[in-house]
Amino acid sequence: MRHAAVLSGLLGVAGVASFVTGLQPPTARPEAVPAAALTQARTAQYRGVRLPVPDGWDVHRLDLDPARCVRHDRRAIYLGRPGPQPDCPARLFGGAETLHIEPLGERSGDAASAQRRRTPVVRAGKLARFTVRENVGNRVRIELPEVGAVVTGVYGGDPLALQSVIRSIRLAGKWVAEPPPRTRGGGIARDESTAATLNSEDSEWTKGKGFDTCTAPSLRAMAAWRRAYRIANIYIGGASRGCAQPNLTRSWVRAVRRMGYRLIPTYVGKQAPCNMDAFRVHFKAEAAAREGRRAAADAIAKARALGIPPDRPIYFDMESYPSGKTRCRRAVLTFLDNWSRSLEAQNYVSGVYSSASSGVRDLGRAKGITKPQAIWFAQWDNKAKAYGGPYLRNRWWHPHRRIKQYRGGHREKHGGVALSVDNNYVDGRVY
Incomplete structure (x- = not known):
């Protein structure tokens, strides 16, 4: 690149990038995401799952950031499996819409088996008509066997806010996520050993x-x-x-x-x-x-x-x-x-x-x-x-x-x- 000299003192467009990860102020009662916002958003992808990211939502890759806390107090989309020890605050209160997309079949144990028995299995053609019904946990879990993924959604005061995001999901073919490099102790690898692993x-x-x-x-x-x-x-x-x-x-x-x-x-x-x-x-x-x-x-x-x-x-x-x-x-x-x-x-x-x-x-x-x-x-x-x-x-x-x-x-x-x-x-x- 022959003309890459850095210029200084130039004016830019004011404002902060709408999708940059950061603190989002809590909302008293989130409203359904308008269709126009979805069509103008950037796209989040994980495995074969693709969806437009509404304005004001963050996107986090957990396989690349395993210490990330999956929080329910701000609108966000989380992709991948969380790490063994997420860095979460001592006290946290939910109330915002979140979506977590991770590999299917990762969980084990009786609780997970019970959850799978009451989890809807959704085919690609039915996502656009999926209904989020109010429930005591304010959440919904959807298995997508076509792409080996499971979607867990949490909503705040109004399930329509989450429903409009789920209905925007499209399945675009299988994508196999690579496991994040880890040390023997289970943490993310670092330094020179990491460089070799990440270069695969x-x-x-x-x-x-x-x-x-x-x-x-x-x-x-x-x-x-x-x-x-x-x-x-x-x-x-x-x-x-x-x-x-x-x-x-x-x-x-x-x-x-x-x-x-x-x-x-x-x-x-x-x-x-x-x-x-x-x-x-x-x-x-x-x-x-x-x-x-x-x-x-x-x-x-x-x-x-x-x-x-x-x-x-x-x-x-x-x-x-x-x-x-x-x-x-x-x-x-x-x-x-x-x-x-x-x-x-x-x-x-x-x-x-x-x-x-x-x-x-x-x-x-x-x-x-x-x-x-x-x-x-x-x-x-x-x-x-x-x-x-x-x-x-x-x-x-x-x-x-x-x-x-x-x-x-x-x-x-x-x-x-x-x-x-x-x-x-x-x-x-x-x-």
Whole structure:
């Protein structure tokens, strides 16, 4: 990425991201979620279960954050099995709608058996008509054997608020969740042993240092660099992609993953309309929504051709732009909104690369749009860490959804092979 210099002193869109994890104020009597809110929301996915996330709801991945407490005092969706020792407050009072989706058949014992006997088994075609009836426990449990998942819902004062969310669930084919890496004591693994485990080809995210270079290196070069790095970017397509890719094929992807690499698939499409001087290919502001959808469709086709399956990320490379120009900023956010919506509709993880001080900060501050599930930001301060910078709030894209490009173009040599690369620190989604 050759134009990733961080700009400072630019104005952004005010406000806090609607889906960022954080405290939600309690409501006296939650109302049913309006259909319009559901259709505009981003999508949560677990196994074969997909549902739009209503405004004001948080989403938590328990397999990636096993100490997370499944709380019923704030509207949230929890995905995966909880850890052995959740970090919960000493006193807590429910009253908000929550949804917990976890693998089917995880529980054991007499209580679980009794619960299963009175649990409805719902087929895909009946979810849209499911009725949440009031009961003494203010909860409902639904088994979805088609995807090996069970949904547990809790409502506050009005079951309709939960019912509208359940009715929005769609089954989109089976997705097998990998178990989180654990130590012998049952806790989540850490440090170097964690890095090796998380780098398995089936895990959704990984940690460690990576590099990106304009064209996919030869297999010989990738093998020579393997001792120094285990994460690499690939530019899979786009109108602004700067280099030919003679090495980048489906067999190349398979080969480098067998070497132990994790990959960051990136699509370099048309750039911001106010970047005409810096980039030859740009989209018009009035066509931002359509161009965002078109870019996503092409990126998905390119990813599939390389054997990159759904549930994996594709990052759009939106290079630095003058975000202080309101019309330009709005056009970029509209473009990226439609990019993310379109990717998630096809079960891919939406990602965005941009400068920390323009595209990524604007996304973090924006309201009323579908935000990417993962971000990759350029901040060339030579600090290999994903948090603590001046532009991004730490609660944005947390946990394990960040990649930081911390050093720009330079030459490195490993195993006798020299390449011009940027450096990245990864604590986020990869293939």
